[in-house]
Amino acid sequence: MDQLFHALADATRRDILRRCGRGELSVSRLAEAYPMSFAAVQKHVAVLERAGLVSKERRGREQLVRTDPDAVSRARAALDELEATWRGRVDRMARLLALDSGQETDNPTRGPAR
Amino acid sequence: MDQLFHALADATRRDILRRCGRGELSVSRLAEAYPMSFAAVQKHVAVLERAGLVSKERRGREQLVRTDPDAVSRARAALDELEATWRGRVDRMARLLALDSGQETDNPTRGPAR
DNA sequence: CTAACGTACAACCAAATGGTTGTACATGAG
């Protein structure tokens, strides 16, 4: 979760997600679009990749970047859960949808946060 | 947007959001719940506040923290927009909903059009 | 009034971020 939201917390990375949603793009092509060095874009892609938002696939000497739609859905689901909590819906929903099965609880209360 | 997602990219802060969704809590009460100093929690609350996720209200010598539901909705909307983009729905939706009016474009590019 | 409580804020520190440049190495084009 941390990595997911952190990856989304940068305008350049969000833009990369948009661009690579429609059709895959090589890192070089991406880099041409931004006012920063190739290496910097490479790092942004790496952050997105670690967060599972993007996957790379080699084609010849190029590395094609493709966004993973499911990852964003995961982030959205997390926000939904958060929203549901303070709307008091969480208890009802938990029972109705049996969310307790595998839902990430994400509670740092008893352990170190970082 | 950056601040919003950045604020969400920390387990402690997300937990604070949950706790302050149901009923307001003073910063001291919050601090008791986490394995860190009062000042650290204070900073986390400040980050949430800057992101507009939370508002503080003074009651006597206490400072009550309350989550703003609309802010999370904003984040969710941003993700929806992102998701819609690479599903090819964006063009259709843009026209249908006239998103071009005031919607935050969030595009750091100076290069070729998107 | 005085003491304890809740808060604010500054100073400091280690680690992570976001950027740079430079170098090395495959791979495809000519």
Added chain:
DNA sequence: CTCATGTACAACCATTTGGTTGTACGTTAG
């Protein structure tokens, strides 16, 4: 083969982050 292209990665730097402690200040309880 040779060279330009696309990538990877290390080293470096300034700034931000997330945490600490310490100090100061207003407010409430006794």
